[in-house]
Amino acid sequence: MKILTLLKIAMVAIKRNKTRSVLTMLGIIIGVASVIAMLAIGEGSNASIKSQIATMGTNLINVMPASKNRGGVQQGREMSQTLVVADVDFLRENSELISAVSPEVGGSGQVIFGSNNWPTQIFGGNEDYTYIKKYDVANGRIFSSQDIKSARKVCLLGQTVVDNVFGEDIDPIGQTIRFEKIPFTVIGILKEKGENTFGQDQDDIILAPYTTVMKRITRQTHLRAIVMSASSEDLIDEASSQIEAVMRLSHKLKDSEDNDFEIRTQAELISTFGSISEMMLVLLGSIAAISLVVGGIGIMNIMYVSVTERTREIGLRLAVGGKGKDILMQFLLEAILLSTIGGLVGVAIGIFTSNTVENIMAWPVLITPDSILLSFLFCTFIGVFFGWYPARKAAALDPIDALRHE
Amino acid sequence: MENKIIEIQNLQKNYRVGTEIVSALRGVNLTINAGEFVAIMGASGSGKSTLLNILGCLDKPTAGDYWLDGKNVNVLKKDQLADIRNTKIGFVFQSYNLLPRTTALENVELPLLYNPKISIKMRREKAEHALEAVGLADRMKHLSNQMSGGQQQRVAIARSLVNDPVIVLADEATGNLDTKTSYEIMALFQELNDKGITIGFVTHEPDIAAFTNRNIVFRDGRLIKDIQMNKITNVVDALDQLKDEDTLLDEFVNVCVA
Numbered sequence: 001m002k003i004l005t006l007l008k009i010a011m012v013a014i015k016r017n018k019t020r021s022v023l024t025m026l027g028i029i030i031g032v033a034s035v036i037a038m039l040a041i042g043e044g045s046n047a048s049i050k051s052q053i054a055t056m057g058t059n060l061i062n063v064m065p066a067s068k069n070r071g072g073v074q075q076g077r078e079m080s081q082t083l084v085v086a087d088v089d090f091l092r093e094n095s096e097l098i099s100a101v102s103p104e105v106g107g108s109g110q111v112i113f114g115s116n117n118w119p120t121q122i123f124g125g126n127e128d129y130t131y132i133k134k135y136d137v138a139n140g141r142i143f144s145s146q147d148i149k150s151a152r153k154v155c156l157l158g159q160t161v162v163d164n165v166f167g168e169d170i171d172p173i174g175q176t177i178r179f180e181k182i183p184f185t186v187i188g189i190l191k192e193k194g195e196n197t198f199g200q201d202q203d204d205i206i207l208a209p210y211t212t213v214m215k216r217i218t219r220q221t222h223l224r225a226i227v228m229s230a231s232s233e234d235l236i237d238e239a240s241s242q243i244e245a246v247m248r249l250s251h252k253l254k255d256s257e258d259n260d261f262e263i264r265t266q267a268e269l270i271s272t273f274g275s276i277s278e279m280m281l282v283l284l285g286s287i288a289a290i291s292l293v294v295g296g297i298g299i300m301n302i303m304y305v306s307v308t309e310r311t312r313e314i315g316l317r318l319a320v321g322g323k324g325k326d327i328l329m330q331f332l333l334e335a336i337l338l339s340t341i342g343g344l345v346g347v348a349i350g351i352f353t354s355n356t357v358e359n360i361m362a363w364p365v366l367i368t369p370d371s372i373l374l375s376f377l378f379c380t381f382i383g384v385f386f387g388w389y390p391a392r393k394a395a396a397l398d399p400i401d402a403l404r405h406e
Numbered sequence: 407m408e409n410k411i412i413e414i415q416n417l418q419k420n421y422r423v424g425t426e427i428v429s430a431l432r433g434v435n436l437t438i439n440a441g442e443f444v445a446i447m448g449a450s451g452s453g454k455s456t457l458l459n460i461l462g463c464l465d466k467p468t469a470g471d472y473w474l475d476g477k478n479v480n481v482l483k484k485d486q487l488a489d490i491r492n493t494k495i496g497f498v499f500q501s502y503n504l505l506p507r508t509t510a511l512e513n514v515e516l517p518l519l520y521n522p523k524i525s526i527k528m529r530r531e532k533a534e535h536a537l538e539a540v541g542l543a544d545r546m547k548h549l550s551n552q553m554s555g556g557q558q559q560r561v562a563i564a565r566s567l568v569n570d571p572v573i574v575l576a577d578e579a580t581g582n583l584d585t586k587t588s589y590e591i592m593a594l595f596q597e598l599n600d601k602g603i604t605i606g607f608v609t610h611e612p613d614i615a616a617f618t619n620r621n622i623v624f625r626d627g628r629l630i631k632d633i634q635m636n637k638i639t640n641v642v643d644a645l646d647q648l649k650d651e652d653t654l655l656d657e658f659v660n661v662c663v664a
């Protein structure tokens with residue numbers, strides 16, 4: 001029998017049984033769409049967390065002061081003043097696994113330009129600071145070693161600061177702003193980085209030479225932290241143990257003494273956040289899998305019931321001369337049509353839902369081809385199989401048995 | 407020379423119900439010649455439907471031989487039987503068995519869909535022809551489930567005729583219809599028989615059987631009587647008589663109301 005005739009029979013049958021067809025497709029549509037949307041949300045947040053962490057520098061290593069146990073009295077981290085500029089030089093000379101090192105000092109305060117003012121934070125570092133912390137310069141230049149040596153009052157501004165203290169038509173470069181009453185000349189603007197994983201605005205900062213910040217703003221000789229880049233991401237663990245050894249040496253700690261500093265690597269952060277977002281992905285993936293199974297069972301039921309219901313129709317078709325394989329083919333085509341149409345609509349709705357979630361809720365979504373392919377193939381397969389399987393049984397009946405079927 | 411359409415010898419059919427064996431046909435011999443209009447009669451459970459289903463190749467006998475139009479049907483495979491049903495037999499069911507939500511025309515086209523020799527254009531023409539032959543020229547686009555029982559049975563008859571079968575088999579085709587509609591259907595069958603179509607017709611009712619030219623009677627799976635009718639009742643006359651009764655009924659109703 002001609003495939004075109006069969007296709008026509010199948011399409012007529014689909015149209016004739018609208019409710020059944022719509023219900024079948026609905027099962028597939030919901031299955032496919034929910035899997036796509038669910039995985040898009042999961043993958044999206046996963047990817048966005050990873051890329052946000054990357055903006056903070058993946059081979060970044062921080063050394064922070066640790067609370068020191070002095071005569072049984074624990075001191076808070078802010079109180080501990082264990083890190084000094086000499087440690088930075090000592091690290092630079094003795095640790096070959098780091099490619100750059102910089103002191104970090106800073107404080108918060110009010111920045112003033114003309115009649116505008118804005119509360120922000122100032123960070124002091126050396127000429128490698130922007131490299132280590134993955135800041136790029138959008139405009140102007142970073143401070144030179146000369147600026148640092150002479151503790152010049154120059155600074156770079158984050159975009160948030162620029163937006164809040166400068167009007168639209170003023171070029172900030174060359175202008176003088178005041179931070180805590182100290183005048184700074186703006187020599188550069190930082191490229192925007194957006195929020196970090198913790199929701200902090202990474203553009204709400206002022207960068208200045210650490211010498212200037214220590215002398216004018218904090219008026220202290222100790223550092224808030226020492227920041228470094230490991231020479232490669234793979235060497236972070238080796239680098240941090242080397243740093244620990246070098247720092248103990250620098251601080252002349254005896255074997256019996258605890259570290260008076262703490263080493264933190266970005267890799268730890270990545271793995272913590274990575275595992276959280278992986279967990280979320282697994283969770284959403286499981287929900288998706290469940291909806292796939294539920295959708296699959298729905299498709300199965302409707303297909304199975306509808307074929308059973310139509311056993312008399314099958315009997316009639318056999319009685320007027322249809323062959324078993326014609327009837328099987330008709331049901332197979334019906335199932336294929338319903339399943340692929342349902343699957344395609346499901347894909348469209350899944351993509352639409354994901355984009356709506358992205359636009360309305362401002363969640364990051366990432367639609368992967370894998371999720372589309374997986375859900376589409378799974379649901380279509382279930383639909384086709386459970387359309388075909390019971391039809392195969394019915395088409396193998398003697399016509400009279402199919403006709404007598406109740 | 408008589409042209410044998412159907413010839414069966416010692417036909418038997420057993421059904422298995424649980425551990426019991428029910429013998430629905432116990433050795434039936436029957437020959438139906440071209441142009442005959444045979445009424446198959448008998449009490450309920452005597453095996454009429456069983457025989458008709460086997461004749462229609464819808465079911466297979468347990469034992470015995472069956473030649474249809476000179477061809478031994480017993481040796482045929484499933485697909486070959488389907489071709490036989492498609493091209494040689496027209497079957498009319500008691501419960502019409504039309505596709506619901508489908509037009510009369512599409513229902514009649516159904517057997518032709520399974521006949522690869524028939525083009526789309528021929529299919530349409532033949533189906534229209536068949537519907538005209540059963541007097542439904544003005545109902546072609548009506549949906550099957552929006553028709554009266556009589557009209558539905560006419561559609562079913564048109565469907566059985568559309569492939570130009572050698573025999574039309576009808577199982578209690580008038581069983582669900584009132585007397586007048588039954589007579590109209592019988593008039594149609596008589597007309598078809600006059601055109602030379604061979605018909606096998608199962609019925610319970612002697613007055614319906616009287617419209618045919620041969621009555622065979624079954625009891626307990628055996629053929630017990632085979633009568634050639636020499637005085638065939640003309641359905642058109644019977645219908646006229648019914649009309650008289652109708653007018654009587656009308657008068658009766660009028661009197662009662664008055």
Ligand SMILES: Nc1ncnc2c1ncn2[C@@H]1O[C@H](COP(=O)(O)OP(=O)(O)OP(=O)(O)O)[C@@H](O)[C@H]1O
Pocket residue numbers: 421422423428429430448449450451452453454455456457
């Ligand atoms: N599918 C079946 N399974 C078991 N027994 C059956 C089956 N079909 C028919 N029979 C039995 O075969 C016998 C003949 O049944 P059949 O349907 O041929 O009777 P019938 O003459 O058509 O009766 P009716 O006038 O009531 O339609 C009955 O005893 C019936 O119980």
Ligand SMILES: [Mg+2]
Pocket residue numbers: 454455456577
């Ligand atoms: Mg019967």
